[in-house]
Amino acid sequence: MNKLDWSNPLNSAVAPREALIPEVITVEPSSTTNQEEEPVASTAPVNVDDKRVINGLTDVNQLAPFKYPWAWEYFLNANKNHWTPLDVNMTQDVHDYHHKLNDAERHVFENVLAYLTTSDILAMRNIGLAVMEKMTAPELQIYQARQVFEEAMHTWTYQHCIETIGIEQSEIYNRYRVVPEINAKIQIANRRLNAALSSEVDLRNRDDLECFVMSYLFFAAIFEGCWFYNGFSPIFALQRRGLMKGTAEQLQYIMRDEIMHYGFGMKVVKEILLEEKLTLDPKSVSDMWQECEAAERGYAEFLLPEPILGYNAGDHSEQFRYLANRRAKQLKLEQPFPGAENALPWLNEQANLRKEKNFFETRVTEYQTGASLNW
Numbered sequence: 566m567n568k569l570d571w572s573n574p575l576n577s578a579v580a581p582r583e584a585l586i587p588e589v590i591t592v593e594p595s596s597t598t599n600q601e602e603e604p605v606a607s608t609a610p611v612n613v614d615d616k617r618v619i620n621g622l623t624d625v626n627q628l629a630p631f632k633y634p635w636a637w638e639y640f641l642n643a644n645k646n647h648w649t650p651l652d653v654n655m656t657q658d659v660h661d662y663h664h665k666l667n668d669a670e671r672h673v674f675e676n677v678l679a680y681l682t683t684s685d686i687l688a689m690r691n692i693g694l695a696v697m698e699k700m701t702a703p704e705l706q707i708y709q710a711r712q713v714f715e716e717a718m719h720t721w722t723y724q725h726c727i728e729t730i731g732i733e734q735s736e737i738y739n740r741y742r743v744v745p746e747i748n749a750k751i752q753i754a755n756r757r758l759n760a761a762l763s764s765e766v767d768l769r770n771r772d773d774l775e776c777f778v779m780s781y782l783f784f785a786a787i788f789e790g791c792w793f794y795n796g797f798s799p800i801f802a803l804q805r806r807g808l809m810k811g812t813a814e815q816l817q818y819i820m821r822d823e824i825m826h827y828g829f830g831m832k833v834v835k836e837i838l839l840e841e842k843l844t845l846d847p848k849s850v851s852d853m854w855q856e857c858e859a860a861e862r863g864y865a866e867f868l869l870p871e872p873i874l875g876y877n878a879g880d881h882s883e884q885f886r887y888l889a890n891r892r893a894k895q896l897k898l899e900q901p902f903p904g905a906e907n908a909l910p911w912l913n914e915q916a917n918l919r920k921e922k923n924f925f926e927t928r929v930t931e932y933q934t935g936a937s938l939n940w
């Protein structure tokens with residue numbers, strides 16, 4: 566009776582949409598729904614102890630009381646790092662790219678961007694489509710919603726750099742497919758993240774649960790905690806020599822986000838392991854580190870077949886191993902690369918952008934160059 570009459574000429578132009586009519590329109594009210602099944606619990610206050618990271622049954626539309634106040638803190642802090650790529654002056658970068666970088670440096674610069682552009686889209690899709698919907702506490706979802714926005718901002722930032730500097734877009738965006746060493750990293754990410762993206766995933770099934778946690782561990786600890794964190798360092802090395810300082814400053818803003826992303830992700834993983842009483846298979850974890858280290862080494866050797874001034878492939882790979890050990894330690898997992906050294910001791914300092922105090926006063930017109938960043 567409620568069904569729309571699509572044979573009506575007024576509707577004929579849109580008749581193919583019939584398949585999209587929500588089923589609810591044709592469903593008669595059932596005598597067994599509503600009053601009988603109206604859950605009494607839906608009006609009861611949310612008991613904070615019942616909230617769970619995943620597999621929870623509490624009302625996901627009720628923010629507080631917080632069971633995970635640290636997640637809300639992450640959200641508040643994330644909002645302090647608000648910028649757009651238009652706020653950074655890129656004039657000098659245009660000149661540097663075309664007139665100051667040598668071929669090897671241009672190769673490094675372009676391929677770092679080629680990897681990052683693809684990676685941030687992947688990051689956005691993973692958090693927005695695979696991870697967020699599985700969280701059953703709204704304070705976690707709210708930070709992840711912010712994270713989705715930030716990943717989109719990062720993609721805009723790379724696009725802004727590519728466009729402003731005048732790099733051929735169709736070529737650079739396609740590079741991750743045609744350069745095997747970039748493709749290898751993206752393939753690993755696709756494979757490990759797709760495992761969580763599947764609509765078949767049932768987190769009450771222990772195998773699926775372990776698969777999801779491994780996927781989120783990969784995402785937080787490696788994809789964001791190592792590959793992004795260390796991924797900016799070749800451009801920071803140029804910045805330290807006074808080159809491509811606008812792009813590098815953009816990356817510093819991104820890095821500040823990424824530090825929070827991996828920190829948050831690792832806390833979520835830790836919490837799930839506790840709540841679900843799950844222990845990850847050490848061999849699977851070890852295989853993951855080894856696979857990703859090999860891919861990173863291949864990528865570094867492609868980026869830097871020969872060293873550029875102040876940066877080389879060996880240090881890049883060693884820094885990956887050093888960071889991997891630190892991420893593993895945070896989760897009380899065995900260190901995958903014992904003895905790895907901090908090959909880029911300046912990287913931590915580089916992550917600390919020192920403009921925030923006067924950010925809005927110094928944007929664009931009073932832009933302070935990288936020289937104001939103290940390393």
Ligand SMILES: [Fe+2]
Nearest residue numbers: 685688716719
């Ligand atoms: Fe990102």
Ligand SMILES: [Fe+2]
Nearest residue numbers: 688789823826
């Ligand atoms: Fe991220």
